[in-house]
Amino acid sequence: MPARRLSERVLVLAPGGRDAAVATAVLAESGLRPQVCASLAEVAALLEGGAGLVLVADEALHDADLRGIAHWVAEQPSWSDLPFVVLTRQGGSVERNPAAARLTRLLGNVAFVERPFHATTLASVAASALRGRRRQYEAREHLVQVREAEERLRLALQAGQLGAWELELAGRRLIASEQCKRDFGRAADDDFGYDDLLAAVHPDDRARMRQAVEHSVATGASYDIEHRVVWPDGTLHWLAVKARLLRDALGQASGLVGVSLDVTGQRAAEAERERLLSALSAERAALERRVAERTHDLETVNTRLLQEMADREQAEQRLRQAQKIEAIGQLVAGVAHDFNNLLMAIIGNLEVVGRRVAVDAGLSRMTTIALRAAQRGAGLTQRLLAFARRQDLQPRSIDAAALLCDLLPLIERSVGPLVQVALDAPAALPAVRVDPGQLETALLNLAVNARDAMPGGGRLTVTLDAERLAEPTDDGLAAGDYVVLAVRDSGQGMSAETLARAVEPFFTTKGVGRGTGLGLSMVHGLARQSGGAFRLRSALGEGTTAALWLPVSDRVRWRRPSPTPSPRRLAGRPTPVPSSRCPRSPAGH
Numbered sequence: 001m002p003a004r005r006l007s008e009r010v011l012v013l014a015p016g017g018r019d020a021a022v023a024t025a026v027l028a029e030s031g032l033r034p035q036v037c038a039s040l041a042e043v044a045a046l047l048e049g050g051a052g053l054v055l056v057a058d059e060a061l062h063d064a065d066l067r068g069i070a071h072w073v074a075e076q077p078s079w080s081d082l083p084f085v086v087l088t089r090q091g092g093s094v095e096r097n098p099a100a101a102r103l104t105r106l107l108g109n110v111a112f113v114e115r116p117f118h119a120t121t122l123a124s125v126a127a128s129a130l131r132g133r134r135r136q137y138e139a140r141e142h143l144v145q146v147r148e149a150e151e152r153l154r155l156a157l158q159a160g161q162l163g164a165w166e167l168e169l170a171g172r173r174l175i176a177s178e179q180c181k182r183d184f185g186r187a188a189d190d191d192f193g194y195d196d197l198l199a200a201v202h203p204d205d206r207a208r209m210r211q212a213v214e215h216s217v218a219t220g221a222s223y224d225i226e227h228r229v230v231w232p233d234g235t236l237h238w239l240a241v242k243a244r245l246l247r248d249a250l251g252q253a254s255g256l257v258g259v260s261l262d263v264t265g266q267r268a269a270e271a272e273r274e275r276l277l278s279a280l281s282a283e284r285a286a287l288e289r290r291v292a293e294r295t296h297d298l299e300t301v302n303t304r305l306l307q308e309m310a311d312r313e314q315a316e317q318r319l320r321q322a323q324k325i326e327a328i329g330q331l332v333a334g335v336a337h338d339f340n341n342l343l344m345a346i347i348g349n350l351e352v353v354g355r356r357v358a359v360d361a362g363l364s365r366m367t368t369i370a371l372r373a374a375q376r377g378a379g380l381t382q383r384l385l386a387f388a389r390r391q392d393l394q395p396r397s398i399d400a401a402a403l404l405c406d407l408l409p410l411i412e413r414s415v416g417p418l419v420q421v422a423l424d425a426p427a428a429l430p431a432v433r434v435d436p437g438q439l440e441t442a443l444l445n446l447a448v449n450a451r452d453a454m455p456g457g458g459r460l461t462v463t464l465d466a467e468r469l470a471e472p473t474d475d476g477l478a479a480g481d482y483v484v485l486a487v488r489d490s491g492q493g494m495s496a497e498t499l500a501r502a503v504e505p506f507f508t509t510k511g512v513g514r515g516t517g518l519g520l521s522m523v524h525g526l527a528r529q530s531g532g533a534f535r536l537r538s539a540l541g542e543g544t545t546a547a548l549w550l551p552v553s554d555r556v557r558w559r560r561p562s563p564t565p566s567p568r569r570l571a572g573r574p575t576p577v578p579s580s581r582c583p584r585s586p587a588g589h
Contacts, residue, residue, distance in 0.1 A: 009051055011035055011054045012035065013056040015038070016059055023087070027055075047069075053085060058088040061099075077140070083110075084107045100112060163179035163180025165259070172193075205227035226238060243257060369410070407444075422459065422462070426465065429465075429466055432550040438522075446487040446523065447462075454489055458490040464484070465484050466481065485547070486548070487545070487546045494540070502520050523546070534547070534548055535549070
């Protein structure tokens with residue numbers, strides 16, 4: 001019979017009348033597994049194989065020797081409390097049935113069913129007793145699992161030579177394993193309380209150890225410390241002690257549970273390693289002195305060595321010079337490319353002037369634009385030279401919208417007729433503090449980059465807006481007010497890899513002679529030096545947005561004059577934007 005069926009069988013002992021037959025039928029109909037026994041001795045024998053319940057008639061117990069059953073009941077495991085159901089004609093009270101007290105004392109878990117019994121009553125009592133028995137089996141399984149876990153933990157601690165301990169905070173009661181006691185120089189059967197532990201800690205480490213305990217209790221942080229202990233024989237040892245905080249059902253700190261490890265050997269090994277390293281260092285030093293003393297015997301070797309070092313230095317210098325020449329070549333090519341963009345604007349304007357000199361009343365304005373472009377070209381050259389000399393910026397409070405309006409015609413001519421340029425700005429913006437010349441160069445760089453990203457033409461939108469940050473950001477922006485100047489194109493966009501390296505110095509996706517790789521890095525540097533940030537957002541096929549965050553001037557708050565509102569959106573070609581319609585900041589900005 002399977003073990004489960006044995007553990008839940010109902011042993012029936014009712015030798016007189018029809019009680020056994022009736023009880024067996026009732027139990028079987030209720031889904032239980034009755035097994036009829038002929039004698040009390042047979043019941044005792046079958047109990048060794050397992051049972052869920054014993055159903056016995058009281059007449060079978062009156063004159064019987066109950067010592068075997070009583071012994072089995074007394075010796076059953078702590079998890080077990082075998083239920084007995086006694087069929088009686090006198091009930092279960094002591095007044096009506098004086099033998100009930102004796103049976104309860106001998107058998108323990110006893111329930112009485114008075115005869116004649118109702119089938120439902122017997123089935124209910126038996127089922128309830130068997131449910132209780134099943135809970136006992138579950139408790140047994142849990143105990144087995146706990147003991148197995150404890151044994152695995154014990155073996156793991158033993159394998160790692162780890163001592164286990166637990167400290168109850170309320171009474172300062174310490175429970176220490178044998179290995180933990182050995183870590184403190186004590187025998188396995190020695191009394192070892194928390195006061196003994198404190199007394200064993202080296203006096204110079206005791207305060208630090210107590211502070212670590214208090215910190216763990218107060219904050220819930222792990223207890224992790226190495227300290228010295230003095231054994232009863234006076235020897236000094238090092239212990240590594242780790243623990244975690246225990247909390248009660250209310251979440252209050254109730255204790256610490258942890259492990260200890262004797263690391264005296266590791267400490268000694270580290271000290272020996274340091275000693276060996278020191279000794280080895282001294283022997284290298286001695287070797288150098290001996291080499292120095294014998295240099296006169298090694299002139300040929302030294303001469304060859306020095307010649308090799310000189311040759312290598314010359315090779316490294318040639319390599320550095322080649323790299324420098326290559327970098328300068330890229331820089332000059334890029335400068336020529338950028339300067340050529342300015343010259344194209346100048347040449348274009350002058351060609352128009354040549355054709356309209358006799359009929360066009362706007363000659364003066366176009367000539368002015370040409371001169372401004374030439375001046376910006378000279379300024380660009382000077383700023384690049386200043387960049388090479390690492391000169392400081394010259395920031396001042398400016399009206400970004402006005403600067404952008406002045407620069408818009410040059411941007412339009414720089415990007416060419418295939419690109420439509422639009423400006424989008426609110427009616428009023430605060431002044432920003434920045435180097436205006438460097439800002440112009442940054443805008444031209446961004447515009448030309450956008451043009452190159454749209455070889456078949458497209459739309460370039462320049463926007464200005466005010467933003468307020470309530471708290472600092474990950475890219476270094478402090479809390480405060482900013483003006484955001486964004487240049488957005490409808491070009492081919494950048495891959496994630498290109499976007500990640502876009503602001504690196506000298507990184508460029510353009511061909512040789514078409515870019516220095518310094519454009520975006522200069523814009524990034526301008527933003528950072530001005531107290532702002534430069535942000536790029538792009539994806540393949542979705543264009544690119546370059547946003548320059550500039551801090552609002554601390555000293556001047558610019559307000560656009562209300563009597564002459566400027567248009568919110570200034571579209572690019574074919575209709576030029578007259579400079580008189582661009583907003584101007586107050587004098588002194």
